[in-house]
Amino acid sequence: MNLLPVTNNSSCSCCSPKGGDEHGSSSATINLSNSQENTMSESLKVSIxxxxxxxxVASVTEEISSIEGVEKVDVNLNAGGISTATITSSKPIDETAVGEAVAEAGYTLVSNNG
Structure with a gap:
């Protein structure tokens, strides 16, 4: 398993009881692939x-990673704006399940259809 550390460059109310105005950027990648190499994969990029x-980032990554077939989740934080998540799966990705996972984490999936 390949994990990149989550860097917290902001002080928001969910991470610090003091809160704060400083916002930076964070990203995290979790690779859930097992030792077998998958020859086919699906990829989906969503806005959150x-x-x-x-x-x-950690909450969204954890929830999306729980979707069956998901192998990798790469979340790029845009604090105070629209963040993105790129999801790689061994089978077709159910966008409804992704929306439910993001909502379970407490955030909103933004429609890419304008």
Whole structure:
């Protein structure tokens, strides 16, 4: 398993009881692949609103990773804006399941259809 550390460059209310105004950027990648090499994979990039810190990234990553078939989740935080998640799966990705996972984490999936 390949993990990149989550860097928390912001102080939001979910990470710090003091809160704060300083916001930076964070990203995290979790690779859930087992030792077998998958020859086919699906990829989906989604936009997420409401994330402000590394804790947010970790929560969204954990929820999306629980979807059956998901092998890798790469979340790029845009604190105070629209963040993105690129999801790689061994089978077709159910966008409804992704939306439910993001909502379970407490955030909003933004429609890419304008």
């Amino acid at each position: 609103d409401g994330m402000t810190c590394g804790h947010c």
